[in-house]
Amino acid sequence: MHCLCRHGLTCVRARPYSTISALSTAQRKTIYALSTPPGKAGVGVIRVSGPAALAVWSRLIKAKNRKQDFPVPWKFERCHIVHPEDGRVIDDALSVFFKAPKSFTSEDVLELHVHSGRAIIASVFSALATFPSCRPAEAGEFTRRAFLGGRLDLTEVEGLRDLIDAETEGQRRLALRAASGSVRNQYEQIRSDIIHCLALVEALIDFSEEDVEDGVYDQARGQARRLLANIEALLDDGHRGEIIRSGIKLAIFGPPNAGKSTLLNFLAKREAAIVTSVPGTTRDILELSLDIDGLPVIVADTAGLRKSEDLVESIGIERARAAVQQADISLCVLSLESAAAGLPQDMQDLVSADTYFLFNKNDLAVDTQQHTSKPNSWTVSLATGDGTETFMTGLSAALQKRFQFKGDDDNAPIITHARHRSHLTSAAQFLRAFIEAEDVIFGAEELRYAAKEIGKISGEIGVEDVLDSIFRNFCIGK
Ligand SMILES: Nc1nc2c(ncn2[C@@H]2O[C@H](COP(=O)(O)OP(=O)(O)OP(=O)(O)O)[C@@H](O)[C@H]2O)c(=O)[nH]1
Ligand SMILES: [K+]
Ligand SMILES: [Mg+2]
Secondary structure, three states, rough: OEOOOOOOOOOOOOOOOOHHHHOOOOOOOOEEEOOOOOEEEEEEEEEEOOOOOOHHHHHEEEEOOOOOOOOOOOOEEEEEEEOOOOEEEEEEEEEEOOOOOOOOOOOEEEEEEEEEEHHHHHHHHHHHOOOOOOOOOOOHHHHHHHOOOOOOOOOHHHHHHHHHHHOOHHHHHHHHHHOOOHHHHHOOOHHHHHHHHHHHHHHHHHHHHHHHOHHHHHHHHHHHHHHHHHHHHHHHHOOOOOOOOOOHEEEEEEEOOOOHHHHHHHOOOOOOOOOOOOOOOOOOOOOEEEEEOOOOEEEOOOOOEEEOOHHHHHHHHHHHHHHHHHHOOOEEEEEEEHHHHOOOHHHHHHOOEEEEEEEEOOOOOOOOOOHOOOOEEEEEEOOOOOHHHHHHHHHHHHHHHHHOOOOOHHHOOOOHHHHHHHHHHHHHHHHHHHHHHHHHHHHHHHHHHHHHHHHHHOOOOOOOOHHHHHHHHEEEEO
């Protein structure tokens, strides 16, 4: 750890979060948990992490023809797991020992690959419970130790959680970039660029003007401007990363009986919503999750929009309008029979650049020509299936284009959490303040704040409450 300035701003790779090493080995408990889902399966993995992992190995893991009495690290061994109380064999298993610091948690880790069965797992747990220094792990505790041990930064931790939660290809790709450290590297680069800038300014403060070359402050400002432009470009991503992570919200809207619920059922490939010829059939919002060519889409069917005296229907209509306003994308469904009259007045304020049109009931209409040429629109008959293939291809292409998610990963957004956006936005504000600062001392202070904001993204700067909320969302055994 080296210091670039008098104020204690540490280098990019420095890890103030050294809680693990701060606790003495004797104080630190060894934790264990089942890391695979509970239940009957071919294999279940029990992880043991902490200073007692080696002792557990010595007392629980027996193998024939073994020459040495320590595990060969990072190598699977066929073994018997025995209960330390009576020596009974619990299971014929595989074990692998990861020697600190080259393990997931950065501590000694023992993994037991047993047959996944209730009695086997209970018996291994009872064997582990005989060690006073061992206790069951809490949710997310392995990952928390990995973070505290400097193995992972917060973007990697979040990436790992998102990777486990990923349900579509798009989410998986985005999460993997974060989990594998490429997002971390980008933020570290930004932070080290800010610190480089700060070093130039510090030189001006620490040495008298004569000792420093002319133009150093301008040089620092020039760098800060370039850095600011980079950060602004990252922020100007249409929130694609956050939207893909949480699911693209697509709201279906339009007048009653246009075929909105029919469309939802078509997309879902099942009778999810009630369809009748009665206008005003749908009242509550009905949502379902779809995977459209790798992109996660949360589709909402809504009440048909019209003036209504009916109290229940009016509430439904209000909810429908709110759903469209909050959606990332909307799909306005119109029946071709009435589409010639144009979009009803009360729907015009719901149309945005992210609104697409579906002209339905092609089978009933005489003149479809005037609509087919409209941009961002498709003409179909959901009843006969006519045009639906083109619609699906078009919708998928529109989503891929809007979220720029085909092609190389370099184009993928790096901001996947609102937390990152808020720190990055603050960092940009501090950089702007530095660029405008008249005074070198104040300017340096702004740069220090900017670096700190980036440090909060990776978790290098104290964020205890953030940590709790992040790790709480993990399952036990992760
Ligand atoms: N002829 C024809 N009828 C259709 C087509 N699509 C849907 N319908 C019929 O139109 C009627 C209304 O369909 P819904 O899906 O309930 O319409 P909606 O827009 O959800 O209506 P509300 O929920 O009442 O706002 C039903 O009788 C459907 O069977 C189509 O392409 N052609
Ligand atoms: K209807
Ligand atoms: Mg409906």
